[in-house]
Amino acid sequence: MTATTATPVVAPSGMTNSLTTGRLPRWVPWTLLGASWAVLLVVFGMVAASSDTELNVPAAIFLGTVLFDVLLFVTAYLVEGIRQARDRFVTSLVVTAFILALLPLISLLFTVLTNGLARFDLAFFSQSMRNVVGEGGGALHAITGTLLITGMAAIISIPVGLLTAVYLVEYGRGGLARAITFFVDVMTGIPSIVAGLFAFAFFSLLFDDEGIRFGFGGSVALSLLMIPVVVRSSEEMLKLVPNELREASYALGVPKWLTILKIVIPTSIAGITTGVTLAIARVIGETAPLLLIAGFTTSMNYDLGADRMMSLPVFVFNQYANPGSNVDPYLERAWTGALTLILIVMALNLIARLIANIFSPKLGR
């Protein structure tokens, strides 16, 4: 049977299993991928050595993957025919897309880590930028500001978001509930800078001050971005609570509000906490609204209600955008700020996943 196939590449005479003949063995794609990467890395390495430039690893990996796509298509076409070849080609394209998305992630994490560690020292976390020109200084004022502004935003957003979610799941019927659901969805798409502009427009009219900058305005802008996230995630979690629990509670004569407070919310508290943590992680890195309404400063400011307040993302932007005559220390601080920011966000994400994994009620799957 194997002898009669049109493709001469399938050579092994001992192969008798008709189900596997005419198919590439499983190791072939992986070997091809490895080989293509190796070839391109060697080529790029030779180019880099001859022209005395650095080895461009991402480009080599990317072009190697493209080479793999072509090689795999040709091999599969010769061995398996056009339908299988198309299938394999798309499979390899899909893998390529995944690798393509990983390259910027790895490159970003790598650069932030290598550049950020230079100033990742005690001074960075114990000093502000007051009276600092050139080297030295730190981001204590920015970190404090970020924690205060985000904390206030959380204090505003969590009750509003949670109560809205309770309304949507437990009470909401008809037009109002549908309108809220729809506009919460729409709100998730508000550009962050528009939230900042709103906070500015609102407070500058309220206090009749066209240059108004203060921390609480930043909290309002951030809660505009945070509330929809809290509502969506809490709503999903409340919906997961089995109706039997509510009915059992009603049957015992427990009022509805106590049922919600003592049965529904405690059952879903792990999921809600996860959602809230992720929402905080989302807004803690927001730059644009704080740039507009909280402004930037070099000094400590513990008062949300008055004066400019620095935050960590704005600190990173400011160190990059307005360096002094000696650029390097400013850039180093920017990278270290970026590293700190990423660490905070990653930590929040990790905490959220841990809470979800450890404390979630064991529902039957």
Added chain:
Amino acid sequence: MTTTATPPLRAKVRRADRVFSTSTVVAGILILVALAAVAVFLIAQSIPALLADPSELKGSPSSFWAYVGPLAFGTVWAAFLALLIAFPISIGIALFISHYAPRRVAQGLGYVIDLLAAVPSVVFGLWGIKVLAPMVTPFYGWLVDNFGWFPLFAGSVSGTGKTILTVAIVLAVMIIPIITALSREIFLQTPVLHEEAALALGATRLEMIQMAVLPFGRAGIVSAAMLGLGRALGETMVVAMVLSPAPVISFVLTGSANPSTIAGNIALNFPEAHGIEINALIATGLILFAITLVINSVARVIVNRRKAFSGAN
């Protein structure tokens, strides 16, 4: 609301119940009020700019619309380019995670892509200008040398890489996780029976996806792309940090004169603006708000209609 049940079998109205349910309604209405307030206050602060003498605006344009025009164009053009890059990659990743990757690692891979969404935009900006721009500059030079006849690469090449194409690449990286997450959910909702039927008829995996998965998810993919577009339209810091802006309308991808975007322009000029300039910036912000509101609403309507139709969720 719920207390207005049928009269004869009326449950006892407890005050605590009333207070609790009212407070939830108030919270819900507060959200609607906030959204309305965003529109109202932006409009209120924009009106002075629309009425003012345009020569007072930055760069003294002939009218307010001449000021907004290049910015609006740049916003849409950069977001469109980003979507063009991100869309095929995101669909590929979503298919990879939902239908190609081994079951055991698929969820982990999803987390990895979500990590991209967790990186703050200012860090992306820093990466874009310090790492990506120098990396792509030689490539742009090559493009202009060899494809200079093509209108998109016309003119002289930017020596710094601070072009709209670089911005679009970074924006694409930022919206990939959004489009991926949404389309992944949709692909996973494909009825398994459809997939198995296709495979049982001898379809390859690609043919199965063409026959069962993609037709089922078409509406969802469109709305995922639109939500990604909405995000790209409003993204600020990357544009503010990477682009070297100029008040022009130009499709050229690799030149040194690039149209800025509304959001980027606000971030760069707002801290130093005063008087009527502030109102002008807020007015541009209002236009951005309107654009994203329309795009997001349409996308949500598509998603919701599909949800009702499929019975999923």
